[in-house]
Amino acid sequence: MNNLSLILTATALLGVSGVPAILCRRGWLPGQRIAAGLMVAGSILGLAGTGRALAGPLPELWIAAWGLPIGQFAVAIDGLSLVFLLPIFVVPGVGAIYGLGYWSGVSQVESGRRLGFFYGLLAAAMALVVIARDGVLFLIVWEVMAVAAFFVATVEDEKGEVRRAGWIYLIATHLGTLCLIAMFALLHQATSSWALTPMASGAVAPKLTTGIFLLGLVGFGVKAGLMPVHVWLPGAHANAPSHVSAVMSGVMLKMGVYGIVRLTGILPAGPVWWGGLLLGVGALSGVLGIAFAIGQGDLKRLLAYSSIENIGIITMGVGLAVLGRSMERPEWIVLGLGGAVLHMWNHSLFKSLLFLTAGAVIHAVRSREIEKLGGLAKRMPVTAAFFVLGAVAICALPPLNGFVSEYVIYVGLLQTALSGAGAAWPASLGAVALALIGALAAACFVRLLGTVFLGEPRSSATAEAHEPGLSLLLPMAVLGGMCAALGLAPWLTIRLVERAASAWQGVPGRLAFPLEQTTQLTMVGVMGWVLLLMVALLLVVLKVALRGKAIGRTGTWDCGYARPTARMQYTGSSFGQSLVGLFGWALWPRRREPLVKGALPAPSSFSSEVPDTVLDRLVLPAFRFADYFLPWLRLLQQGRIHVYLLYILGAVLALLLWGLTGS
């Protein structure tokens, strides 16, 4: 059995995993267990295929005819597909185990069937997206993915908030798909083929390739959640069940990244500003994404904004690679694209881990509001430890995996800054932006850690929280273990990354600048071990110093105040206030200040929030405007299927007429 058919079988297993649960009407639990079992089996099979393919010759291609008038069923795996397949075969699988404990209530049976079915379908569609080599097939599975994601994200559709987030997602994703349809049409016009294979340079007019590039950037950017077309992302991720958020944030966003990477690999080398644009968009998404995250009071909205930040970092890496392609600097390509795919993969691990820990918190407390939490590290120590692991990793701090990938991107940017060519400026500013992002991310996650897990509980539900069961902890352990392993043994990833880079450049075999020469990943890993050793040594020193000494226990220093309460703690919003103020020009925070007048002021209240600037101040008003001025268009919307069929027939006839007269 070759590797491609192994991966296709695995994909089929993922796709049908939810079907038994729908068929077995009587009991719900067995169906759900079968679904999780199929997901895990499919994932293991897929990982086996991916691993074997990495060692073997690439690419593997399989083409089958289908009955449709256009396109064909063409799938293939190359280095780029493999690196994007990995998260698809890891995160949904562990998420399914998590779902056993997370989505198990009796009242959730009906929604659970739907969730299970579309969850598997989503995973299978994503796997097909990254192996599709035909434009038509790509668009079909892309659409299946988008719709499946809609149904899993809106599984709690009895809540108005969930429905609203779902609609915004559905509209945004279809606007993105519209751009993609236009893009594939142009691509077909340029090459007169639907095949997704590299184009010969010089064969196509530069104007056309620029159009394709821009349409692709917008279309895939919507899915990836790049600013300013990220509007659907925070709401959808916040309102989905936590293991679905993990899949959406950890894997589905990466499909947008995959699109951008694949497209820039297909197109001939473009002008220098392509790379500059990607770097700029990436830096903007990175800085503003994390700045918005600091202002959020909803645990999962915050994590969603931080995904925008990480997608920004990945896009910066892709931008560097595109820059290197335009300026014929292969070492920038390896560092930029290598860093980007590495960060893509790392982000899918630590962001999923964080969403799963957030899910455990929500499971225990029934609230996503961080201002109601606190002190959970005492009540859920294992979850808290995994959260710390994920937070350190996502802040790109050593010795975990986030640092490794940002290190590769940094080295690429610094090499470019050193080169003295015209790219030195954007690369240097990119490096400074990355430093700013790093500092902001640390601020954001210290705030989250402190408000949710440290200090004293701010509500009674929080005070009674308890550690979740094994089916929730096990997936966290898997993801956390991988974060640690990739941080402490980064050399494991070198081959994977290099195969992706060579596939993107279209040169088989060894790279001109292998990663091991341009960076020193081995040293980075060793430094992680040294750091751990030093911390352990110092803890031993501490232990020795304290031997035989008294360790007193008392309350926190309170300036002599007699009755401190949990409400006196620094809240999450006060912690982030000065940073939100510094970024006020982009965040436009809303504040309701208390009115204090007279000697004996009446009771008053204070509230502050950071709404999404693009969605709440631009997109929604624009839609309201359209709603006000375009009601006459509703004449077309009859709500009867035969009328719509009539429209389709009319359009087809009109096109036929146009085609006949045109030619």
Next chain:
Amino acid sequence: MMNLLIHVILLVVLPPLLLGVINKTKALFAGRRGPPVLQAYYDIIKLMRKGLVLSRTTTWIFVAAPAVGLATILLAGLLVPQGASRSPILFTGDLILFAYLLGLGRFFTTAAALDTGSPFEGMGAAREVTFACLAEPALLFGLLVLVRLSGSLTMDGMLHGPLKVPLGPVAAPLVLVAIGLFIVLLAESCRIPVDDPNTHLELTMIHEVMVLDHSGPLLGMILYGAAIKLFVLGAILLHVVAPFQFGHAGLDWGLFVVEMLALAVLIGIVESVMARLQMRHVPYLLISAVLFCGFGFALLIR
């Protein structure tokens, strides 16, 4: 080998002396006799021999944070060359590790502050992370200038030995970067005008307020780590200010120690002649650091 040994010994032994020199200088300006120059050593040794009082609110993070903070800054110190010694650890892009090690230390220090649930410490932690968001870009701009000047991506290549290009054309950027890095140094090591290590009013502090609840060996580790941070950042600044070397190991070590003590005196003078800034003005100072380093970079690359 000898140089390496001296490097490690200086890194471990010298830093508390800088605090003593700073305090002596301030005492001199104030017309006092001041504490002995070795006072910081006495304090740290005394603290290491004491017991511990922990808040009932705290978790393992509170205890681990000082160890993580000290370990990160010690490892960072091994990346920066001193005097005649090259960096004991050097590899491509180690400047990134340097910056992110400081970040890891800060992550745990601020998390430990929040671990107490105290509003004062939350306030200090919030200020610390906010100011870090301005100090880190400034530091990176500064390092970028050094990268461009040396053509090297290691701290050792950037900072060891004399300047590799003629001084004339790069003097202006170096001066700007030196000012910017000096501000970063003052902010990172909690000196006036950003923070006042001597104040005892919780509301007005940054670093000191974050460690209100730390005691005994934990506090000792924090004080020691802060001194090492001053020393390590000082070693970087010294290269920007005075990129000269004799080429003789003994003389270079002597020069390094003298320069370092002179830097401590300079910090003491700054602390004596200036007042602490209002808290809301501190960001402006740090933004000016970003601008100094940024303009230095712009001058170099134009």
